[in-house]
Amino acid sequence: MAKVKSVKFDGELIHVFNSAIYVFESGQDLTLQLDMIVSEIVVKKVQQVENVIAEIELEDSRMIDSIMHVKIIPGVLPQLSLFVELDDRQDYDFLDFVNENDAWFPNIEEGITIDAIRKVEMPEEEIRIKLKLPIDQVEWLKAQKKTRLNEILKEMIYEYWKKHNSK
Template identity: 55%
Template sequence: MVGVKSVKLDGESIYVFNSAIYLFESASSCSLELGLIVSEVAFKKYKDMESLIVEIELDDGRILSSFMYLRTLPGRLPQINLFCELDETENYEGFHSVSENDSVFPNIEEGITLEDIRKVEMPNEKATLKLTLPIDQVEWLKNQKASDLNSIFKDLIYVYMNKQAREEH
């Protein structure tokens, strides 16, 4: 069975945690499907796009370039599915084939956790805090750069999280 070595979306390489490439055959058509487990950062970047130019390097050295449509799939991990209709399947020997009547589809989430993904690429999100502090601390905070405060709070919270984890065990 053919495996995916690397993927580029609109010319940009993305980190792929797991993938499945296969032919999906229905009564009326055949499509090339590419399921990808990606980072939350990549998922947020691409999730609202309708279509992309996709370059797929396969384990056997072949390179497929195609205009593909994108859909997001529900699951516990950030997952996108790319697909395009095929007129002919002769260039796709060695590809796994799935029929619309099959009850089992490739499970690309198996063996991967969100923690594994975040070790490679941790997403950042904005947080707004409402605090009541002594005036001297408020004045000090107001005189700091946002990037310095982000670093201070990130480090402080990790120290506190690790302390709590040690106390729980």
Template identity: 60%
Template sequence: MVTVKEVKIDGESIHVFNGSIYIFESSSGYTLELDIIVSEIVEKKYKLEENLILEIELEDGRQINSIMHSQSISGGLPQLNLYCELDTLEEYQDFKMVNENDLVFPKIEEGITLEDIRKYEMPNEKVTLKLKLPIDQSEWLNKLKGKELAGIVKEAIYDYWEKHKMK
């Protein structure tokens, strides 16, 4: 079975938590498919891009360089499904073959949790809060820079979370 060692998208190395590369056979032809579990940040960055330049290094040392297309795939973990059309199967004889009638796709989510992914790379979300505070606290907060304020709120939430999550 062919195993992916490293993936670069548009020249940037990305961390792959798990993945599978295979040939998808349909009535319209063959496509090379790459399904990978990535961080939420990587998924957000690339999932809407139409054309991506991929450099895929396989465990056996082979390199695949191709322009691939992204398509949405449903699942619980952040992932990318990338594909490109194939004219010939000569180079891919040892790749797993998936037929459109079988629909038995490789299971790449097993053994990985969202918590594992977020330990590696935690995404940040912009949050807007409306609070009613005493004027002195309000004035003090308005003097802080955004990064300082974010750090204070983050620390306060983590402290509160640690005290109350086990109860």
């Protein structure tokens, strides 16, 4: 099976944790397909995108450049499927061909956890918290810059989390 070395979307290199590239055969139709485990950040970037210009470098130095459709695969791990219809099977004879009736199908999730992905790219989300605090603490909080408050809260929560989840 061909191995993917790197992937770029619209010129931007993305981190791929595992992938499978193959040609899917369904009746007379041929589809180049790239299934990938990526970070939640990458999934969020392409959520509203239908197509990307994909630059796929294989480990044997072959390059595949194509405008490909993007499909987000739901599940525990952040997963994308890029695909494009093909005209000529001979142009891709170096890839595995998977038939719709085959029992074999690439399993790219094996051995990967969401924790391992988040160690490489941790997504951040905004949250609003309503608190009832003494006025002096409220005044102090209002005097702080947002970036500093983010740092303080992250640090405090991680310390609390480590202390109470290490048992």
